[in-house]
Amino acid sequence: MSTDKFSTSRALQERLQRVVPGGAHTYAKGADQYPESIPGVMARGLGCHVWDVDGNEFIEYGMGLRSVTLGHAYAPVLAAVSESLALGNNFTRPSMLELECAERFLEIIDGADMVKFTKDGSTADTAALKLARAHTGRHHVAICSDQPFLSYDDWFISTTTMHGGIPERYLSESLRFTYNDASTLEALFQRHPGEIAAVFLEPARVAEPHATFLPEVQRLCREHGAVLVFDEMITGFRWHLGGAQKLYGVTPDLSTFGKALANGFALSALAGKREIMRLGSRERPEDSVFLLSTTHGAETPSLAASMRTMQVYRTEPVVEHLHRQGERLRKGLEQASARHGLERHFELFGRSCNLLFGTKGPDGKPSQPFRTLLLQEVMRRGVIMPSLVVSYSHTDQDIDRTVEIVDQALAVYARALNDGVDKHLIGRPTRTVFDRR
Ligand SMILES: Cc1ncc(COP(=O)(O)O)c(C=O)c1O
Numbered sequence: 001m002s003t004d005k006f007s008t009s010r011a012l013q014e015r016l017q018r019v020v021p022g023g024a025h026t027y028a029k030g031a032d033q034y035p036e037s038i039p040g041v042m043a044r045g046l047g048c049h050v051w052d053v054d055g056n057e058f059i060e061y062g063m064g065l066r067s068v069t070l071g072h073a074y075a076p077v078l079a080a081v082s083e084s085l086a087l088g089n090n091f092t093r094p095s096m097l098e099l100e101c102a103e104r105f106l107e108i109i110d111g112a113d114m115v116k117f118t119k120d121g122s123t124a125d126t127a128a129l130k131l132a133r134a135h136t137g138r139h140h141v142a143i144c145s146d147q148p149f150l151s152y153d154d155w156f157i158s159t160t161t162m163h164g165g166i167p168e169r170y171l172s173e174s175l176r177f178t179y180n181d182a183s184t185l186e187a188l189f190q191r192h193p194g195e196i197a198a199v200f201l202e203p204a205r206v207a208e209p210h211a212t213f214l215p216e217v218q219r220l221c222r223e224h225g226a227v228l229v230f231d232e233m234i235t236g237f238r239w240h241l242g243g244a245q246k247l248y249g250v251t252p253d254l255s256t257f258g259k260a261l262a263n264g265f266a267l268s269a270l271a272g273k274r275e276i277m278r279l280g281s282r283e284r285p286e287d288s289v290f291l292l293s294t295t296h297g298a299e300t301p302s303l304a305a306s307m308r309t310m311q312v313y314r315t316e317p318v319v320e321h322l323h324r325q326g327e328r329l330r331k332g333l334e335q336a337s338a339r340h341g342l343e344r345h346f347e348l349f350g351r352s353c354n355l356l357f358g359t360k361g362p363d364g365k366p367s368q369p370f371r372t373l374l375l376q377e378v379m380r381r382g383v384i385m386p387s388l389v390v391s392y393s394h395t396d397q398d399i400d401r402t403v404e405i406v407d408q409a410l411a412v413y414a415r416a417l418n419d420g421v422d423k424h425l426i427g428r429p430t431r432t433v434f435d436r437r
Pocket of ligand 1: 065119120121122123125149150151152202231233234258259268
């Protein structure tokens, strides 16, 4: 009999590698992102707990790439989805839910006049760029260079190390500026007068915006006639119910949402000012933008999931819970890190509702082998933490148990700093999905 706790996962992972490029339908879920000794093909989830196909249980902090903010198999959302399924899920004309979901969304994101739903964040961002290009008659796009990912489409991926199959010319149209330094954006406008259609950024990611940064970005966009787009894929339904745009008091021309919008069901949104959005409306001769029009764009289960998710957010303290539990986790992990003298090697950063961690080796530089060792040690004890993202389902007990487990893993980390990571790490280190060019 096998003593390998992960033997079923291991066999399935090998089959996945054979038939799916990258071994998963999203690179960030692939085998090369996790320790070799702990393959993890998932069977089910409930709240913030997941079970792999071998029956191993984990508390998790990835939550479907940050999409599952309420919890896995969250009962009220499941009820709404099954009610909608019994009524059919895709029609020849728009359903009631298309209207109702749009109206509920616009009540929450109150700086937007219109919204169009689709399935992925990437698609919504690309549609925002298309609208901006049509609106301004320009081609270039200014992208915040400190933010790792906006879209898998060519205008963005051409700027990364995974640029195979994309003509070089795309790169010349995608310009980069620095977060919290509006002078770098101003320099782009000066170098490319009348050429920049859109400025794209996440309103916040790791660092908080300086008080003048977002207003200054908005002022520059207005002065130079570019469309300001906030990507709220992560900040939306996490920083504040009304999005980071509400929290920081800066309303962009367009903004995009996804992930938490439907608690992990496939729904994303492009929202914004009527003047720009209506270029996709077909009402006037100039409305010539073919804006987000796909067979599955408005299938009803995701809309039903989103409506119920938004209702939970409006009636329960979800955002407060995310911040509170994230803060509990941060405090516990900082204490654990200090107990092992690892303050300069295991670091936490980001807003408490969206914590990240960094791992550094003996030379004080970011280290993938040490990241892999930490993942290996926490996963074998029952925690998955590609990031440290909490959900509405993370209880005090879950957080405290996680702190205990990370504390034990950090003891191994501290030993590895002294006697070498290779002595403790089983298999190869993990890779990043990509770096920016
Ligand atoms: C900030 C941000 N924007 C856009 C995307 C793309 O979203 P999707 O994976 O739904 O296409 C992501 C995905 O991780 C993201 O983190």
